[in-house]
Amino acid sequence: MFGYNGKVLRINLKEMxxxxxxxxxxxxxxxxxxxxxGTKIMMDEVDPKVDALSPENKLLIVTGPMTGNPVATGxxxxxxxxxxxxxxxxxxxxxxxxxxxxxxxxxxxxxFEEKAEEPVYLSIEDDKVEILPANDLWGTTVSVTTKKLEExxxxxxxxxxxxxxxxxxxxxxxxxxxxxxAAGRSGVGAVMGSKNLKAIxxxxxxxxxxxxxxxxxxTNKAQLAKIKENGVxxxxxxTYGTAVLVNILNELGSLPTNxxxxxxxxxxxxxSGETLAEKYLIKNTAxxxxxxxxxxxxxxxxxxxxxxxxETLWAFGSDCGISDLKxxxxxxxxxxxxxxxxxxxGATIAAAIELKEKGYIKEDELDGLKLEFGNATDIMEWxxxxxxxxxxxxxxxEGSYRLAESYGVPEFxxxxxxxxxxxxxxxxxxxxxxxxxxxxxxxxxxxxYLISPEVLGLPEAIDRFATEGKEVWAKIxxxxxxxxxSLGVCLFTSFALGAPDYADMINMVAGTDxxxxxxxxxxxxxxxxxxxxxxxxxxxxxxxTLPKRLLEEPVPEGPAKGWKHKLDxxxxxxxxxxxxxxxxxxxxxxxxxLGL
Amino acid sequence: xxxxxRYFATFRKNGVxxxxxxxxxxxxxxxxxxxxxxxxxxxxxxxxxxxKVDSETILKDKDVVSLFPPVGGG
Ligand code: SF4
Numbered sequence: 001m002f003g004y005n006g007k008v009l010r011i012n013l014k015e016m017x018x019x020x021x022x023x024x025x026x027x028x029x030x031x032x033x034x035x036x037x038g039t040k041i042m043m044d045e046v047d048p049k050v051d052a053l054s055p056e057n058k059l060l061i062v063t064g065p066m067t068g069n070p071v072a073t074g075x076x077x078x079x080x081x082x083x084x085x086x087x088x089x090x091x092x093x094x095x096x097x098x099x100x101x102x103x104x105x106x107x108x109x110x111x112f113e114e115k116a117e118e119p120v121y122l123s124i125e126d127d128k129v130e131i132l133p134a135n136d137l138w139g140t141t142v143s144v145t146t147k148k149l150e151e152x153x154x155x156x157x158x159x160x161x162x163x164x165x166x167x168x169x170x171x172x173x174x175x176x177x178x179x180x181x182a183a184g185r186s187g188v189g190a191v192m193g194s195k196n197l198k199a200i201x202x203x204x205x206x207x208x209x210x211x212x213x214x215x216x217x218x219t220n221k222a223q224l225a226k227i228k229e230n231g232v233x234x235x236x237x238x239t240y241g242t243a244v245l246v247n248i249l250n251e252l253g254s255l256p257t258n259x260x261x262x263x264x265x266x267x268x269x270x271x272s273g274e275t276l277a278e279k280y281l282i283k284n285t286a287x288x289x290x291x292x293x294x295x296x297x298x299x300x301x302x303x304x305x306x307x308x309x310x311e312t313l314w315a316f317g318s319d320c321g322i323s324d325l326k327x328x329x330x331x332x333x334x335x336x337x338x339x340x341x342x343x344x345x346g347a348t349i350a351a352a353i354e355l356k357e358k359g360y361i362k363e364d365e366l367d368g369l370k371l372e373f374g375n376a377t378d379i380m381e382w383x384x385x386x387x388x389x390x391x392x393x394x395x396x397x398e399g400s401y402r403l404a405e406s407y408g409v410p411e412f413x414x415x416x417x418x419x420x421x422x423x424x425x426x427x428x429x430x431x432x433x434x435x436x437x438x439x440x441x442x443x444x445x446x447x448x449y450l451i452s453p454e455v456l457g458l459p460e461a462i463d464r465f466a467t468e469g470k471e472v473w474a475k476i477x478x479x480x481x482x483x484x485x486s487l488g489v490c491l492f493t494s495f496a497l498g499a500p501d502y503a504d505m506i507n508m509v510a511g512t513d514x515x516x517x518x519x520x521x522x523x524x525x526x527x528x529x530x531x532x533x534x535x536x537x538x539x540x541x542x543x544x545t546l547p548k549r550l551l552e553e554p555v556p557e558g559p560a561k562g563w564k565h566k567l568d569x570x571x572x573x574x575x576x577x578x579x580x581x582x583x584x585x586x587x588x589x590x591x592x593x594l595g596l
Numbered sequence: 597x598x599x600x601x602r603y604f605a606t607f608r609k610n611g612v613x614x615x616x617x618x619x620x621x622x623x624x625x626x627x628x629x630x631x632x633x634x635x636x637x638x639x640x641x642x643x644x645x646x647x648k649v650d651s652e653t654i655l656k657d658k659d660v661v662s663l664f665p666p667v668g669g670g
Contacts, residue, residue, distance in 0.1 A: 230666075231640060231665065231666020231667075232666050232667060232668035233668075235606070235665070235666060235667075236605065236665065236666050236667030236668050236669075237667075237668060237669065239605065239606065240605055240667060241669065242668075242669030242670055243669070244604075244605055244667040244668075244669060245667070245668075245669045247604050247664075248604070248641060248664060248667065251602070251604075251643055251646055251662040252643065252646050253646050269613070273605070274604065274605060274608065274613075294669070309669075310669045310670070445670065446670055449670055451670075452668070455641070456640070456641065456666075456667070456668050457640060457641065458668070461648065464648075491670060492668075492670060495668050558646060559643075559645060559646025559647055560646070
């Protein structure tokens with residue numbers, strides 16, 4: 001056994017039982033690990049129609065064959081479950097160090113079943129696995145929980161936890177690890193909360209075995225060199241982090257502003273990566289075995305800590321019309337403390353502001369707080385209220401779609417399949433818009449990052465306004481990403497590495513015989529399996545769409561002025577390249593060809 | 597005529613974020629780059645008025661040129 005440990009921990013929270021099972025290695029190889037393997041286990045063990053917050057839903061923590069192994073960024077894990085926000089399959093991944101530690105403890109997968117009667121946490125120290133009471137942790141923020149568990153358990157143990165938002169079943173709650181890393185999207189934190197599971201503390205002492213030690217070193221050395229030489233991974237991301245995108249998207253007129261009413265923000269410079277680096281950055285931080293170190297460690301009110309990513313600067317910044325960087329850093333901190341997804345939290349506040357502006361939300365619902373575009377005074381307070389479900393925060397904790405729907409106007413939610421879409425206006429990035437509309441977990445940018453060719457010119461530059469051929473780009477990017485997410489490495493490596501590199505990686509570590517093509521094919525398989533889960537869950541193809549605003553209202557000003565999103569031109573072609581029926585259903589032949 | 601040049605990320609030397617540069621006659625982006633001492637191959641994203649162009653593009657009065665080195669994110 002190489003790369004994997006071959007072990008699954010099955011935790012039944014109702015029976016309070018712990019079982020260790022062998023991992024089905026044929027299944028593991030076919031679906032790689034992480035996102036792919038997790039989706040397969042969900043498909044086999046859970047009825048897709050299940051209520052996501054009921055005990056019948058399962059919560060899976062799944063590593064990949066690269067997790068904990070000596071390859072660049074090999075430290076990631078996936079939370080796989082059914083999403084309570086979108087009703088789709090959910091898989092949210094995170095870096096930091098926790099994922100690698102789970103691998104060192106000897107496991108590839110943890111499956112949580114049922115619901116504990118009282119709050120509990122799981123402690124793993126190699127073979128010693130215990131379900132322990134968490135009553136004293138319940139209600140505490142992520143950093144408090146983490147510190148308490150670190151004090152109580154083995155030196156250098158790693159902690160994964162939910163905050164109050166997950167406990168209170170906020171549908172935009174994240175699962176946090178190492179204090180400020182997040183498996184952020186799709187409300188996975190609420191599923192953990194619904195099981196009365198507060199945290200998982202892990203300490204491991206054995207590294208997994210690799211297939212060919214010498215070749216792993218050689219391959220890794222060559223790949224590290226590629227990452228270093230690449231302008232984005234070698235220079236751009238280390239120097240400015242993801243935040244550097246603020247100015248780029250603003251110059252292009254595709255930085256969503258005031259809940260996507262505009263594409264340019266007059267305060268962009270003040271919330272940019274350049275300003276963050278100049279005024280607040282203390283140092284870069286890196287996840288396990290990452291040479292890129294895109295993480296920002298910044299000055300803040302509470303001292304210092306993890307800083308905001310591009311998405312967060314956008315969500316609390318231009319999307320809310322806010323240019324107060326200090327306030328955004330604080331809001332980011334409180335998202336981490338509450339265990340909230342920063343994208344959905346900021347975007348939900350933006351939607352709430354528009355609902356207030358248009359007269360749907362009334363003044364007397366605000367408890368005297370400010371809810372205005374451009375007013376940063378209370379964004380931190382709104383964030384906390386969403387975590388604790390207080391006042392209007394109770395409705396906002398359900399995400400922007402349910403919030404807007406409760407006032408009878410769901411069109412004010414800038415979401416796909418109820419998941420808030422991130423920081424690229426699809427009217428000026430047509431391929432990215434197709435990707436949002438078709439992504440299996442809803443409005444997500446990192447299921448197929450077409451910004452790379454459309455904006456950054458990688459691996460080659462394509463016209464961001466064109467629709468021609470975008471279906472092919474979308475499919476390739478989505479398939480490759482599905483495999484990367486399953487390997488357990490960071491998607492950012494793909495600025496420098498291609499499918500053949502990932503094949504080399506897994507072959508040297510796990511002794512497989514992948515090629516670049518078979519890596520893409522595995523991604524296609526995973527994509528189709530996710531699609532089948534969603535269809536069985538009742539998320540039908542009519543949901544492969546974008547908010548009305550983006551399809552019908554042209555961008556009012558700036559370089560993308562006059563553009564709407566042309567989904568109608570692209571979607572039928574996309575279904576065709578996927579080998580699906582014109583209605584968007586995978587055909588029998590397609591599924592058979594993929595071995596599904 | 598004059599054009600506004602906006603510098604981003606590592607192109608910001610000595611804290612200069614943007615400057616307005618006057619010219620006698622119209623010039624290409626390539627000539628502008630020589631004037632501001634930036635190597636063409638170091639520019640990853642080149643925009644004129646927010647639209648991607650190549651370095652042969654001839655600049656007009658009041659054009660805004662935005663220059664980015666290789667950067668990325670997600
Ligand atoms: S590139 Fe950034 S997010 Fe990815 S592994 Fe490295 S530090 Fe973590």
